[in-house]
Amino acid sequence: MNNFLEIKNLSKVYNDKGEQITIFENTNFKLESNQLVTLTGPSGSGKSTLIHILCLLDSPNNGSFFLKQSEDLFKKNENEKSTFRKNNISIVFQSFNLISDLTAIENVMLPSLYSGNDNNETETDALRLLRKMNLENRINHLPKELSGGEQQRVAIARSMINNPELILADEPTGSLDIKNAGYVFDLMKEIIDENNLVIFATHNRSLVSKSNLELTISNRTVNF
Ligand SMILES: Nc1ncnc2c1ncn2[C@@H]1O[C@H](COP(=O)(O)OP(=O)(O)OP(=O)(O)O)[C@@H](O)[C@H]1O
Numbered sequence: 001m002n003n004f005l006e007i008k009n010l011s012k013v014y015n016d017k018g019e020q021i022t023i024f025e026n027t028n029f030k031l032e033s034n035q036l037v038t039l040t041g042p043s044g045s046g047k048s049t050l051i052h053i054l055c056l057l058d059s060p061n062n063g064s065f066f067l068k069q070s071e072d073l074f075k076k077n078e079n080e081k082s083t084f085r086k087n088n089i090s091i092v093f094q095s096f097n098l099i100s101d102l103t104a105i106e107n108v109m110l111p112s113l114y115s116g117n118d119n120n121e122t123e124t125d126a127l128r129l130l131r132k133m134n135l136e137n138r139i140n141h142l143p144k145e146l147s148g149g150e151q152q153r154v155a156i157a158r159s160m161i162n163n164p165e166l167i168l169a170d171e172p173t174g175s176l177d178i179k180n181a182g183y184v185f186d187l188m189k190e191i192i193d194e195n196n197l198v199i200f201a202t203h204n205r206s207l208v209s210k211s212n213l214e215l216t217i218s219n220r221t222v223n224f
Pocket residue numbers: 014015016021023041042043044045046047048049050
């Protein structure tokens with residue numbers, strides 16, 4: 001889908017002990033669905049900042065954000081943002097953030113159960129996603145019984161359980177070795193379809209070369 005995500009006139013300025021640091025100035029971009037887009041740029045250029053803004057966890061100083069022809073998401077109040085995020089956006093971090101006393105499948109099911117969905121249907125969906133992540137033999141393992149790559153695949157399955165339109169990943173393979181990073185990346189590519197889009201911040205050039213599109217942050221804006 002064309003114009004699946006659109007950012008208009010984004011500005012973001014941090015106030016650091018009285019000093020203004022401009023991260024984004026008049027930034028515009030549009031993205032289509034069905035893509036795994038990598039987000040690159042030097043350390044400190046604003047990748048995590050942009051991910052937090054797109055996740056509606058951080059507010060910009062100016063700008064508009066449309067997802068699948070929604071109204072301007074930046075204009076929503078905190079409650080509306082939180083509801084929209086729960087239903088449409090998910091985020092995967094470098095540290096997997098799994099709940100340690102829940103099994104792999106319970107971790108994957110949690111966001112769906114929080115959204116009030118039926119337990120049996122959720123379990124079926126979670127199993128399907130864990131199979132997609134090649135974890136069918138690990139569903140009843142606790143996080144501590146899984147490797148880093150396996151834990152991240154559980155986190156990715158969890159990020160997909162509510163069928164989000166936007167999946168944001170902030171260096172999700174940053175703590176994995178090269179082989180596992182490539183594997184996790186390839187599996188993420190398989191979960192994309194015309195109803196969603198993945199934005200994946202990374203420093204890893206071999207992953208960038210396998211992505212559909214690279215967005216680079218430089219000169220306080222996002223470049224194609
Ligand atoms: N809450 C904050 N207050 C002030 N400055 C901040 C805040 N958060 C981030 N910054 C600054 O904004 C800039 C961008 O940070 P950000 O974390 O987005 O970079 P990044 O591209 O993700 O870097 P890395 O590759 O190291 O993860 C940095 O200079 C950082 O110090």
